Amino acid sequence: MKVWKMNGAGNAFAIFDARSTSFVPSTDQVRQIAKDMKADQIVALERDVARDVFMRIWNADGTEVSACGNATRCVGKLLLAETGKDRVTIQTEADVLKAFSADNGLITVDMGSPLMGWEDIPLSEKMDVRGVDVKIGPIDNPWLARPAVVSMGNPHAVFFVKNVDDYDIRALGPLVEWHPTFPEGVNVGFAQVIDRQTIRLRVWERGAGLTKACGTGACAALVCAARAKLTDRTAKLILDGGELTIEWRETDDRVYMTGPVELEFETEI
Numbered sequence: 001m002k003v004w005k006m007n008g009a010g011n012a013f014a015i016f017d018a019r020s021t022s023f024v025p026s027t028d029q030v031r032q033i034a035k036d037m038k039a040d041q042i043v044a045l046e047r048d049v050a051r052d053v054f055m056r057i058w059n060a061d062g063t064e065v066s067a068c069g070n071a072t073r074c075v076g077k078l079l080l081a082e083t084g085k086d087r088v089t090i091q092t093e094a095d096v097l098k099a100f101s102a103d104n105g106l107i108t109v110d111m112g113s114p115l116m117g118w119e120d121i122p123l124s125e126k127m128d129v130r131g132v133d134v135k136i137g138p139i140d141n142p143w144l145a146r147p148a149v150v151s152m153g154n155p156h157a158v159f160f161v162k163n164v165d166d167y168d169i170r171a172l173g174p175l176v177e178w179h180p181t182f183p184e185g186v187n188v189g190f191a192q193v194i195d196r197q198t199i200r201l202r203v204w205e206r207g208a209g210l211t212k213a214c215g216t217g218a219c220a221a222l223v224c225a226a227r228a229k230l231t232d233r234t235a236k237l238i239l240d241g242g243e244l245t246i247e248w249r250e251t252d253d254r255v256y257m258t259g260p261v262e263l264e265f266e267t268e269i
């Protein structure tokens with residue numbers, strides 16, 4: 001079986017080609033692979049009758065998840081090269097995603113439409129998704145009281161803060177990740193709006209911790225920022241591992257993510 005070690009803007013993946021050999025790792029095996037290969041997520045490519053591939057995703061803690069934006073761009077890069085097509089379709093548990101090449105070797109993925117209903121995220125009860133009540137950290141810090149929430153096929157909470165570097169994300173992230181407001185847990189973004197076209201973002205990922213980049217997290221931050229009229233509908237997201245351009249298109253409500261992808265090495269097991 002072929003295995004690729006790749007990253008998308010620093011978000012690290014071990015991708016297993018399970019199209020002709022079955023790959024059904026146990027939770028412990030996923031954890032071990034993630035540790036050995038220094039991966040934030042493990043991905044299996046499986047055959048799909050209608051799409052170019054079915055993509056199964058596990059977080060480093062062994063939990064299976066339905067969406068991963070940066071891994072979708074990595075898989076897109078592999079399949080575009082392999083098939084010679086202009087665009088490829090990737091089936092995930094959450095949606096059918098399309099990937100295509102952009103300028104300068106970058107890869108774009110159409111991530112579909114954001115879901116805004118409280119049941120879609122999901123939240124434990126009906127709340128205003130523009131600012132849910134979580135109150136972590138010192139109570140007099142208004143920045144940590146009400147994150148905006150959205151689903152990009154997976155749940156995201158985004159705190160808009162004055163300066164991202166003022167926050168200890170390794171300490172705060174876990175407090176929100178399994179807060180009772182989020183029955184399925186949540187990915188936790190800390191976003192600093194620099195100007196209407198630029199956001200600095202760090203993400204504590206559910207099941208993976210602080211990563212160098214989170215694709216769905218970047219989409220979520222842009223959608224929440226544009227929904228609150230803090231930014232335009234297209235912005236550059238500056239993450240620890242690189243930059244992503246996110247466009248939330250007005251015409252079709254879909255979110256397009258463009259950014260770098262790197263093949264670190266490939267091997268066979």
Ligand SMILES: N[C@@H](CCC[C@H](N)C(=O)O)C(=O)O
Nearest residue numbers: 068069070154206214215216
């Ligand atoms: N790295 C990802 C997101 C992976 C899944 C996430 N941790 C979750 O539990 O939903 C991305 O690039 O989107």
